[in-house]
Amino acid sequence: MSLAIVPDPEAMLKAAERSGRDWWRRLFHRPPAVIGLAGVAVVTIAAIFAPLLSPYSPVASSFQHILAPSFSPGHLLGTDELGRDVLSRLIYGAQPTLEVGLLATGLALVVGVPIGLVSGYYRGAGDMIVMRVADVVLAFPFLLLAIGFAAIFGPSLRNVVVALGIGSLPGFVRIARAEAMALREQDYVQAAIVTGVRDRVILFRHLLPNMAGPILVQATLTIPGAILGSALLAYLGLGEQPPTASWGTMLTAAQDHLFNDPWLAILPGLAIFITTLCFNLLGDGLRDLFDPALS
Amino acid sequence: MQDLLEVENLQVRLFDRTGPVLAVRGVSLSVGRGEVVALVGESGCGKSVTALSLLRLLPASAQISGSIRLDGQDLLALNSQQLRTIRGGEIAMVFQEPMTSLNPAFSVGNQIAEVLRLHRGLRGGGVRARALELLRMVGIGAADKRLRSFPHELSGGMRQRVMIAMALAGEPNLLILDEPTTALDVTTQAQILDIVRDLRTRTGTAILLITHDLGVVADLADRVVVMYAGAKVEEADVYELFETPRHPYAAGLLRALPGSAAARQEAGPPRLAEIPGIVPTLRAPLASCAFAPRCQSATDQCRTQPPLLAPCGPGGDHEVACFHPESAATVSA
Numbered sequence: 001m002s003l004a005i006v007p008d009p010e011a012m013l014k015a016a017e018r019s020g021r022d023w024w025r026r027l028f029h030r031p032p033a034v035i036g037l038a039g040v041a042v043v044t045i046a047a048i049f050a051p052l053l054s055p056y057s058p059v060a061s062s063f064q065h066i067l068a069p070s071f072s073p074g075h076l077l078g079t080d081e082l083g084r085d086v087l088s089r090l091i092y093g094a095q096p097t098l099e100v101g102l103l104a105t106g107l108a109l110v111v112g113v114p115i116g117l118v119s120g121y122y123r124g125a126g127d128m129i130v131m132r133v134a135d136v137v138l139a140f141p142f143l144l145l146a147i148g149f150a151a152i153f154g155p156s157l158r159n160v161v162v163a164l165g166i167g168s169l170p171g172f173v174r175i176a177r178a179e180a181m182a183l184r185e186q187d188y189v190q191a192a193i194v195t196g197v198r199d200r201v202i203l204f205r206h207l208l209p210n211m212a213g214p215i216l217v218q219a220t221l222t223i224p225g226a227i228l229g230s231a232l233l234a235y236l237g238l239g240e241q242p243p244t245a246s247w248g249t250m251l252t253a254a255q256d257h258l259f260n261d262p263w264l265a266i267l268p269g270l271a272i273f274i275t276t277l278c279f280n281l282l283g284d285g286l287r288d289l290f291d292p293a294l295s
Numbered sequence: 296m297q298d299l300l301e302v303e304n305l306q307v308r309l310f311d312r313t314g315p316v317l318a319v320r321g322v323s324l325s326v327g328r329g330e331v332v333a334l335v336g337e338s339g340c341g342k343s344v345t346a347l348s349l350l351r352l353l354p355a356s357a358q359i360s361g362s363i364r365l366d367g368q369d370l371l372a373l374n375s376q377q378l379r380t381i382r383g384g385e386i387a388m389v390f391q392e393p394m395t396s397l398n399p400a401f402s403v404g405n406q407i408a409e410v411l412r413l414h415r416g417l418r419g420g421g422v423r424a425r426a427l428e429l430l431r432m433v434g435i436g437a438a439d440k441r442l443r444s445f446p447h448e449l450s451g452g453m454r455q456r457v458m459i460a461m462a463l464a465g466e467p468n469l470l471i472l473d474e475p476t477t478a479l480d481v482t483t484q485a486q487i488l489d490i491v492r493d494l495r496t497r498t499g500t501a502i503l504l505i506t507h508d509l510g511v512v513a514d515l516a517d518r519v520v521v522m523y524a525g526a527k528v529e530e531a532d533v534y535e536l537f538e539t540p541r542h543p544y545a546a547g548l549l550r551a552l553p554g555s556a557a558a559r560q561e562a563g564p565p566r567l568a569e570i571p572g573i574v575p576t577l578r579a580p581l582a583s584c585a586f587a588p589r590c591q592s593a594t595d596q597c598r599t600q601p602p603l604l605a606p607c608g609p610g611g612d613h614e615v616a617c618f619h620p621e622s623a624a625t626v627s628a
Contacts, residue, residue, distance in 0.1 A: 188399075194383060195382060206398055206400075212400075
């Protein structure tokens with residue numbers, strides 16, 4: 001039997017062509033990451049196909065079935081104080097949750113990454129100002145910001161997204177800046193400069209793709225924070241307004257029935273917890289993937 | 296005829312945390328069209344800084360004075376847009392470290408294509424055809440397959456070939472090779488040198504070769520400039536320098552080569568000659584010969600007065616900055 005110690009050029013070429021698939025394979029070799037990915041997939045499917053999946057409308061109340069317990073006929077997870085189907089509300093509740101999580105993170109990414117990129121590449125006085133501002137934003141309680149937003153502009157999903165996006169901004173600025181500072185010293189960036197490539201092209205064509213990994217990880221780890229934040233704001237009545245089904249508003253409504261019907265609070269709480277956990281697991285898995293030194 | 300590159304009295308002052316460093320102290324050199332000039336010296340002697348200043352790659356805080364002319368155009372007076380057309384289009388540079396000089400996020404073809412679009416204005420199918428041609432020129436087999444390869448799939452020697460292909464893509468008049476073979480193993484070195492020699496005869500590109508490897512110098516160069524402590528100490532035709540080095544430092548470098556005449560004549564077990572001492576720091580202007588503390592023939596004059604470059608030898612194109620240049624006799628003895 002011949003051991004494959006001598007590299008076979010054909011095999012190496014084939015391996016290289018496979019490297020795209022290899023990426024997935026490596027992700028699937030980490031059970032926590034797989035669990036995370038599965039959970040994220042379930043929540044995403046629930047959000048997209050909510051009208052098909054849920055047995056009832058999330059806002060249809062039925063006064064014959066108020067506060068029905070779990071496993072009652074027709075209502076798997078029971079009903080709430082207005083006789084609305086809890087399962088349907090949970091499924092529909094995935095929509096605003098994901099929406100806020102993704103939009104707030106996307107906003108922070110789209111604004112924060114270019115700022116960090118330019119800041120880290122050019123350094124200088126501008127960089128110092130950017131970093132001090134980022135420190136201030138980081139130290140500023142986003143909850144207060146969100147409450148202020150709601151007070152001034154009225155409670156709405158858009159304001160929640162903006163408030164959470166601003167709160168998540170420093171993370172992206174810092175990551176992109178740190179990566180830009182490290183990458184600009186790379187020989188290939190020097191080589192690009194020597195080739196006469198303009199700065200804009202160096203920043204967005206040469207640097208940006210090389211920091212895609214860390215930024216993706218940062219995004220995956222920011223989403224759960226934004227989800228928690230949105231649930232919190234909804235709970236406080238600053239986000240989605242009743243009767244819209246969201247996990248945060250479900251919690252608010254459930255606190256009046258905490259002793260008689262604890263499941264009304266536990267179920268949306270679990271939904272928030274599991275979703276957040278799954279995003280975090282996925283983010284950790286991705287980080288391991290992009291940072292071989294950690295694994 | 297006017298030389299392609301003319302550097303006159305180049306002075307570069309760099310700043311680090313502890314203050315200014317005079318990294319290049321009045322270097323003049325020229326590279327003719329199609330000529331290969333080697334810039335030789337040990338680490339920290341200013342040879343890389345000299346090369347980087349040609350492309351204005353030094354940090355913004357660096358102070359450069361003197362003049363650098365390419366085809367009569369003053370490179371130090373260019374604005375950033377003019378500089379971009381020079382970089383890659385007129386002067387291209389190949390770095391020492393092929394493992395990190397290619398962008399890991401793009402295929403080889405993509406990176407060559409960028410240069411072709413930027414400096415040759417090629418579009419569409421012409422880009423691919425030219426990229427293939429360039430890869431074949433630097434001796435890469437299965438070039439069409441390699442265009443799609445990513446840097447991590449290539450060996451060091453292959454990557455250095457790609458770097459050379461990229462440098463040639465802009466059809467520069469001057470190619471700066473900064474220690475092009477230092478990071479490669481010996482067989483690969485020889486292959487790369489073959490390619491460079493071949494390209495030189497085919498394209499007629501002038502080459503400024505920066506190295507501390509005298510073997511590479513002997514292999515490629517027409518003319519040699521020896522630098523020490525930020526200054527040029529000797530310049531000569533390559534044959535002349537290897538036969539009759541005049542500066543004690545250049546002579547010492549040659550003696551330190553394994554297999555040199557001097558090394559073979561040592562009695563007892565063979566031992567390589569070395570140059571004692573270390574390179575002086577370049578903080579203060581020197582009021583003496585920079586090499587004096589390490590030089591066996593140094594006199595009081597060497598320690599109180601810097602020697603100036605002066606012609607020596609019959610041809611008049613051999614220059615040395617030394618009060619007591621070695622004669623042909625002392626070297627071969």
